[in-house]
Amino acid sequence: MAVIETRSLTKTFGKIQAVRGIDLSIEQGEIFGLLGPNGAGKTTTIGMLCTIIRPTSGRGVVAGFDVAASPTQVRRNVGIVFQDPTLDTILTGRENLQLHARLYGIPAGVRGLWIDEMLALVDLKDRADDLTRTYSGGMRRRLELARGLLHRPAVLFLDEPTLGLDPQTRARVWEYIRQTARKENTTVVLTTHYMEEAQQVCGRVGIIDQGKIIALDTPQNMIDSLGGDIVAVSAESPPLDRIRSLSYVSSVRMVDGVMEATMKSAHLHLAQLLPLISGVKSVEMRKPTLNDVFMKLTGRDIREDDAARGESWVETVARHQQRGR
Amino acid sequence: MNPSRLLQRELMGISAVWWREFKVFWREKSRIISSIVQPLIWLFLFGSGIGASLSVENVHYRDYIYPGILTMSVIFGSVFFGLYIVWDRKLDVLKAVLVAPVARISIFFGKVLGGCTDVLLQVIILFSFSFLFPAVDLRGIPQALLILLVTSIALVSLGLALGSLLESLEGFQVISAFLVFPLFFLSGALFPLDERLPSWLTGLVKLNPLSYTVDGVRGALLGMNRYPFWVDLGIITLFASVMLIVGSVMFSRMK
Numbered sequence: 192m193a194v195i196e197t198r199s200l201t202k203t204f205g206k207i208q209a210v211r212g213i214d215l216s217i218e219q220g221e222i223f224g225l226l227g228p229n230g231a232g233k234t235t236t237i238g239m240l241c242t243i244i245r246p247t248s249g250r251g252v253v254a255g256f257d258v259a260a261s262p263t264q265v266r267r268n269v270g271i272v273f274q275d276p277t278l279d280t281i282l283t284g285r286e287n288l289q290l291h292a293r294l295y296g297i298p299a300g301v302r303g304l305w306i307d308e309m310l311a312l313v314d315l316k317d318r319a320d321d322l323t324r325t326y327s328g329g330m331r332r333r334l335e336l337a338r339g340l341l342h343r344p345a346v347l348f349l350d351e352p353t354l355g356l357d358p359q360t361r362a363r364v365w366e367y368i369r370q371t372a373r374k375e376n377t378t379v380v381l382t383t384h385y386m387e388e389a390q391q392v393c394g395r396v397g398i399i400d401q402g403k404i405i406a407l408d409t410p411q412n413m414i415d416s417l418g419g420d421i422v423a424v425s426a427e428s429p430p431l432d433r434i435r436s437l438s439y440v441s442s443v444r445m446v447d448g449v450m451e452a453t454m455k456s457a458h459l460h461l462a463q464l465l466p467l468i469s470g471v472k473s474v475e476m477r478k479p480t481l482n483d484v485f486m487k488l489t490g491r492d493i494r495e496d497d498a499a500r501g502e503s504w505v506e507t508v509a510r511h512q513q514r515g516r
Numbered sequence: 517m518n519p520s521r522l523l524q525r526e527l528m529g530i531s532a533v534w535w536r537e538f539k540v541f542w543r544e545k546s547r548i549i550s551s552i553v554q555p556l557i558w559l560f561l562f563g564s565g566i567g568a569s570l571s572v573e574n575v576h577y578r579d580y581i582y583p584g585i586l587t588m589s590v591i592f593g594s595v596f597f598g599l600y601i602v603w604d605r606k607l608d609v610l611k612a613v614l615v616a617p618v619a620r621i622s623i624f625f626g627k628v629l630g631g632c633t634d635v636l637l638q639v640i641i642l643f644s645f646s647f648l649f650p651a652v653d654l655r656g657i658p659q660a661l662l663i664l665l666v667t668s669i670a671l672v673s674l675g676l677a678l679g680s681l682l683e684s685l686e687g688f689q690v691i692s693a694f695l696v697f698p699l700f701f702l703s704g705a706l707f708p709l710d711e712r713l714p715s716w717l718t719g720l721v722k723l724n725p726l727s728y729t730v731d732g733v734r735g736a737l738l739g740m741n742r743y744p745f746w747v748d749l750g751i752i753t754l755f756a757s758v759m760l761i762v763g764s765v766m767f768s769r770m771k
């Protein structure tokens with residue numbers, strides 16, 4: 192049976208329709224990614240599923256309990272890492288976990304043991320007794336992850352778990368997430384802006400835009416649906432119609448003055464394709480990513496309107512780090 | 517889940533929050549020290565200064581205001597402890613606590629207990645200076661502590677209720693100027709309620725529940741009370757009950 196089920200889950204804040212009727216069904220042990228641009232409704236959806244936001248309409252069932260009717264039972268079964276930091280910085284790392292253990296009713300007999308296990312998992316044993324205000328951003332994030340996992344929830348919600356972390360730390364965080372999901376059969380629902388990472392970690396992803404799920408599948412199927420590799424050619428005036436009519440080309444479009452043609456086994460066709468275009472300035476061949484899927488579905492880059500929505504500098508830094516790689 | 521298990525869970529939640537508040541209190545040593553030094557400065561500078569030319573019913577003014585200054589540190593300590601959740605909310609510290617499977621009201625009670633513990637510990641330290649005030653009868657300390665404890669419960673709840681409403685720290689100033697200081701000055705902490713006072717002032721003092729705290733503590737420590745101890749305690753207990761209800765409702769509604 193599905194561990195998370197939603198039916199037309201909806202949330203409006205005054206005039207803003209943050210989430211407009213989401214239907215989801217997520218199985219026990221899945222790692223499910225919720226991807227979408229800023230303001231798409233990811234955090235609001237997670238908030239409703241972990242009972243801190245009351246749905247305007249629709250239904251959500253998590254771990255067998257209705258989020259509106261039995262919030263306490265839902266809470267007992269979920270762990271959450273919020274998008275914004277929520278550590279108690281006047282407490283040490285260990286004390287943060289102790290507080291959490293008591294709040295979640297972990298019996299005193301096993302508390303110490305579980306806490307040590309989690310601290311070891313996120314490599315914070317040496318710093319456990321320092322105040323968390325002395326931690327680096329990455330250490331705080333790892334501690335939050337440990338806290339979310341401490342009471343061994345059936346479902347773990349991770350809202351941008353790797354936001355602002357350096358690439359090595361990000362890789363390690365994903366590794367913990369994968370490990371735990373496998374070992375404890377925990378269901379993980381996560382959001383991220385790092386498409387490549389979502390692609391590697393998630394069994395299935397849902398793409399959400401303007402409060403609606405617009406695609407739902409495995410990352411591989413989504414990418415395969417694009418019909419092959421992408422060849423990006425920068426040239427004066429590429430003959431789009433001519434190229435579109437070629438048998439091996441599945442689609443062609445212009446992105447910022449660059450022609451992007453999608454085709455199977457691009458490396459075999461490149462030699463035939465290029466002579467058709469005059470004045471070629473540069474050519475790039477790449478495997479498509481989930482971002483290309485998003486672009487195809489909406490005609491927009493998943494990140495393009497971030498700046499307009501006033502994102503925080505952390506997000507900007509994170510994106511530059513990613514682009515710079 | 518059966519009721520006793522459920523109750524046990526909630527008690528664990530209450531103790532979790534209480535434990536956290538105590539850790540924080542203990543860690544902020546400078547805050548503890550200033551909360552003890554400040555009333556002592558009041559007593560010795562203000563009390564001795566005015567006391568040089570004034571005594572009340574043959575009791576040195578410094579000794580006379582000792583109960584009032586104890587009450588003062590309970591008022592300020594308690595209300596500001598409660599208001600502090602505005603800051604907790606701003607830093608999102610409360611968010612992780614509020615999403616735990618513990619009823620809001622338990623978190624509220626944990627906070628109240630935490631606040632009372634802080635304030636009571638400060639008061640106990642202040643009591644250890646009682647020997648400096650010759651008129652104080654040390655045998656009255658348990659009664660004084662009891663009434664101060666109940667007062668603290670009332671005022672931490674009041675602070676939490678207001679803190680649940682406030683959106684920003686700017687409200688602190690307003691509350692401090694229009695609520696906390698008037699409550700203190702109109703409690704008779706610094707002056708006796710005699711026939712020389714204008715009647716409107718006497719009326720306000722009588723309406724202020726904290727006047728009964730001051731009266732109770734003054735009765736216990738100096739034997740200078742207007743009402744019997746049980747009347748003072750009764751009025752304060754009633755006040756605390758109302759504040760607990762108001763506070764828990766507001767806290768539960770807090771977004």
Ligand SMILES: Nc1ncnc2c1ncn2[C@@H]1O[C@H](COP(=O)(O)OP(=O)(O)OP(=O)(O)O)[C@@H](O)[C@H]1O
Binds near residue numbers: 228233
């Ligand atoms: N408490 C709130 N009051 C009013 N509007 C809100 C509130 N929370 C969210 N919104 C609005 O709901 C929409 C969805 O927000 P949400 O935080 O769910 O987006 P998101 O997908 O998590 O975005 P991001 O990637 O930036 O985290 C946005 O338009 C946002 O402004």
Ligand SMILES: [Mg+2]
Binds near residue numbers: 233234235274350
């Ligand atoms: Mg978000």
